[in-house]
Amino acid sequence: MPVELRGARVEFGGGLFGGPRKAALVGVDLALPAEEPRIIAVVGESGSGKTTLTRLLLGLLRPTAGSALWRGRELSSLGGEDWRAYRREVQAVFQDPFGSFNPVYRVDRMLVLPALTFGLARDEQEARALATTAPAAVGLRPADTLGRFPHQLSGGQRQRLMVARAVMLRPRVLVADEPVSMVDASLRAAILESLWQLTREAGLSLVYITHDLATAYAIADEILVMRHGEVVERGDAVAVIRRPSHPYTRELIAALPPPDPTVDWGLEKAEE
Amino acid sequence: MSRHALSVRSLTVEFATARGQARAVDEVSFDLVPGERLGLVGESGSGKTTTALSLLRLIRPPGRIVGGEIRIAGADVLAASPEELRRMRAARIALVPQGAMSALNPVLTCGAQFEDLFAAHGERGGAARIAALLASVGLEPQVAGFFPHQLSGGMKQRVCIALAVALRPSVIVADEPTSALDVIVQRQVLRTLVKAQKEAGAAIVMVGHDMGLMAQFAHRIGVMYAGRLVEIAPVRDIFADPRHPYTRALIESLPDLERRGEFRGLSGLPPSLLDLPPGCAFAPRCPRVVERCRVERPGPTLLAGGREARCHFAAEPVHAG
Numbered sequence: 001m002p003v004e005l006r007g008a009r010v011e012f013g014g015g016l017f018g019g020p021r022k023a024a025l026v027g028v029d030l031a032l033p034a035e036e037p038r039i040i041a042v043v044g045e046s047g048s049g050k051t052t053l054t055r056l057l058l059g060l061l062r063p064t065a066g067s068a069l070w071r072g073r074e075l076s077s078l079g080g081e082d083w084r085a086y087r088r089e090v091q092a093v094f095q096d097p098f099g100s101f102n103p104v105y106r107v108d109r110m111l112v113l114p115a116l117t118f119g120l121a122r123d124e125q126e127a128r129a130l131a132t133t134a135p136a137a138v139g140l141r142p143a144d145t146l147g148r149f150p151h152q153l154s155g156g157q158r159q160r161l162m163v164a165r166a167v168m169l170r171p172r173v174l175v176a177d178e179p180v181s182m183v184d185a186s187l188r189a190a191i192l193e194s195l196w197q198l199t200r201e202a203g204l205s206l207v208y209i210t211h212d213l214a215t216a217y218a219i220a221d222e223i224l225v226m227r228h229g230e231v232v233e234r235g236d237a238v239a240v241i242r243r244p245s246h247p248y249t250r251e252l253i254a255a256l257p258p259p260d261p262t263v264d265w266g267l268e269k270a271e272e
Numbered sequence: 273m274s275r276h277a278l279s280v281r282s283l284t285v286e287f288a289t290a291r292g293q294a295r296a297v298d299e300v301s302f303d304l305v306p307g308e309r310l311g312l313v314g315e316s317g318s319g320k321t322t323t324a325l326s327l328l329r330l331i332r333p334p335g336r337i338v339g340g341e342i343r344i345a346g347a348d349v350l351a352a353s354p355e356e357l358r359r360m361r362a363a364r365i366a367l368v369p370q371g372a373m374s375a376l377n378p379v380l381t382c383g384a385q386f387e388d389l390f391a392a393h394g395e396r397g398g399a400a401r402i403a404a405l406l407a408s409v410g411l412e413p414q415v416a417g418f419f420p421h422q423l424s425g426g427m428k429q430r431v432c433i434a435l436a437v438a439l440r441p442s443v444i445v446a447d448e449p450t451s452a453l454d455v456i457v458q459r460q461v462l463r464t465l466v467k468a469q470k471e472a473g474a475a476i477v478m479v480g481h482d483m484g485l486m487a488q489f490a491h492r493i494g495v496m497y498a499g500r501l502v503e504i505a506p507v508r509d510i511f512a513d514p515r516h517p518y519t520r521a522l523i524e525s526l527p528d529l530e531r532r533g534e535f536r537g538l539s540g541l542p543p544s545l546l547d548l549p550p551g552c553a554f555a556p557r558c559p560r561v562v563e564r565c566r567v568e569r570p571g572p573t574l575l576a577g578g579r580e581a582r583c584h585f586a587a588e589p590v591h592a593g
């Protein structure tokens with residue numbers, strides 16, 4: 001198992017000034033098999049713990065109880081070389097494209113630097129060459145994006161650059177938190193398709209965190225439904241969507257807006 | 273007085289870049305009547321946010337509105353003095369920005385943000401007025417005493433909506449107000465927006481990516497591609513009989529729970545704004561392109577029912593690709 005969570009629990013608060021402790025994640029198990037690539041989608045409402053789960057998988061947060069493992073070893077015990085290997089193997093795309101960029105640097109730096117630090121390129125020139133080919137995979141033209149500052153890009157363009165950067169590093173595992181929430185349906189399909197192909201061709205495993213059930217269903221092998229920090233339902237994607245067993249999963253499915261203006265979604269009704 | 277809540281004529285916006293002028297919005301025109309909800313959709317980077325921000329004259333350098341006319345209930349936005357503009361914003365036209373949740377001031381309670389708004393427009397606030405506004409978006413009066421970080425994403429979004437309708441504007445501009453929310457909260461927030469809009473009698477321009485959501489929310493849909501409004505029509509017509517091939521592609525690539533593992537995205541890249549193809553900007557990706565498209569830029573074709581599309585073949589339905 002490259003990456004695994006076992007009975008992971010995360011609590012916030014407490015401490016000296018923290019107020020009451022609050023569990024953001026409770027007893028979560030998740031495993032990406034090493035043998036074959038897999039796409040796991042994690043769906044759930046906002047505040048359900050999806051981003052906390054991402055941070056756990058990336059070693060940015062330690063579980064309060066339970067464990068977060070890479071090749072069977074606690075992430076928190078990894079030293080120097082191993083930590084570097086792990087950081088290359090497991091890449092992330094973070095949720096907020098308005099927060100993940102350093103505003104003072106041009107965006108090419110975001111591609112050139114990791115190409116160098118992760119040893120994909122031997123020198124600046126090679127790194128630049130890599131950086132120039134990366135944006136095309138996500139429907140961006142290098143000439144329109146590289147050389148710009150983050151505020152000169154639209155929301156969706158920033159999101160796509162995050163995906164391009166992660167994919168350029170050829171990771172084994174990609175943890176993507178709402179990677180396509182700001183791009184239109186046709187592009188969303190194109191980006192997800194390229195991620196899906198990477199799992200088939202390059203052996204990439206994907207943890208796809210989203211509140212979009214339809215895209216989760218379209219690409220995932222397995223779906224986990226989260227609520228209040230707990231996994232309330234999990235299983236084969238088709239089974240979860242076709243035969244949901246938890247009432248919350250059913251509620252999520254029922255709340256999807258029908259993509260047909262002649263079907264009433266109850267928008268004009270007073271709030272329940 | 274015009275009967276339009278909002279009237280936009282030939283709006284054109286450019287950004288100065290190192291490699292030349294990028295025209296992010298190109299001759300966009302549309303009208304809204306009071307109470308109408310327009311959904312603006314389109315490829316990422318197609319100019320939706322730029323259009324939305326222009327309506328409030330919020331474009332910052334190196335961006336500049338280089339041409340066109342914007343009228344809100346008859347009042348000329350582009351000719352307004354800075355003081356007139358300050359009074360127009362919030363009172364006549366209000367914005368719920370992209371990433372609205374980070375738009376609230378983190379060091380002020382929600383109540384104080386309402387008081388600031390009222391004070392800036394010489395109006396009296398008070399606990400009762402604020403409580404009524406919070407109630408209109410389904411929030412308890414106590415929320416006035418909370419700081420933004422004490423609220424969930426959905427609650428923050430509702431506070432943003434309450435602030436937007438506080439001064440009863442004629443037009444509300446909302447840029448992806450729910451793209452960060454799950455479907456259940458999303459529906460609650462949109463119900464809130466619809467209710468608040470009806471109470472204020474406002475028209476809405478909503479920018480979004482989710483065609484499913486737009487199908488439910490919008491009365492009319494405007495589709496943008498490479499800075500141009502390539503189609504605008506009542507929502508039922510857009511879905512039943514799109515006249516621009518890009519609109520059709522958007523609808524066809526909607527994922528649904530019936531078909532699995534099928535991707536029906538558009539291949540190819542949108543054109544660079546610095547290097548637009550000479551004819552139709554969509555030609556390099558268009559399934560029904562012909563030679564004429566590559567040389568002649570399609571103007572707007574007016575169709576029955578107040579529809580409009582910028583395609584040489586807009587008079588005929590687009591067949592399923």
Ligand SMILES: Nc1ncnc2c1ncn2[C@@H]1O[C@H](COP(=O)(O)OP(=O)(O)OP(=O)(O)O)[C@@H](O)[C@H]1O
Pocket residue numbers: 151152153154155156157182183287288289294296314315316317318319320321322323333334335545
């Ligand atoms: N400050 C700027 N300087 C230069 N170009 C800019 C600037 N801001 C936006 N642009 C460009 O203008 C075009 C339109 O941007 P806009 O933000 O309006 O897109 P959008 O349709 O809202 O996209 P999204 O759906 O991804 O948010 C894009 O090509 C973008 O890169």
Ligand SMILES: Nc1ncnc2c1ncn2[C@@H]1O[C@H](COP(=O)(O)OP(=O)(O)O)[C@@H](O)[C@H]1O
Pocket residue numbers: 012013023024044045046047048049050051052053
């Ligand atoms: N640094 C933090 N301090 C305190 N509470 C937090 C922190 N990060 C997240 N939380 C809380 O943990 C819960 C789960 O948050 P998050 O993982 O961000 O949810 P999601 O990504 O599913 O929206 C929420 O109730 C949130 O308020």
Ligand code: SF4
Pocket residue numbers: 516517518552553554555556558559560561562565570582583584585
């Ligand atoms: S004008 Fe030609 S290229 Fe453009 S959308 Fe119509 S058919 Fe396609």
Ligand SMILES: [Mg+2]
Pocket residue numbers: 047050051095
């Ligand atoms: Mg999150």
Ligand SMILES: [Mg+2]
Pocket residue numbers: 154155156320321322370447
């Ligand atoms: Mg935008």
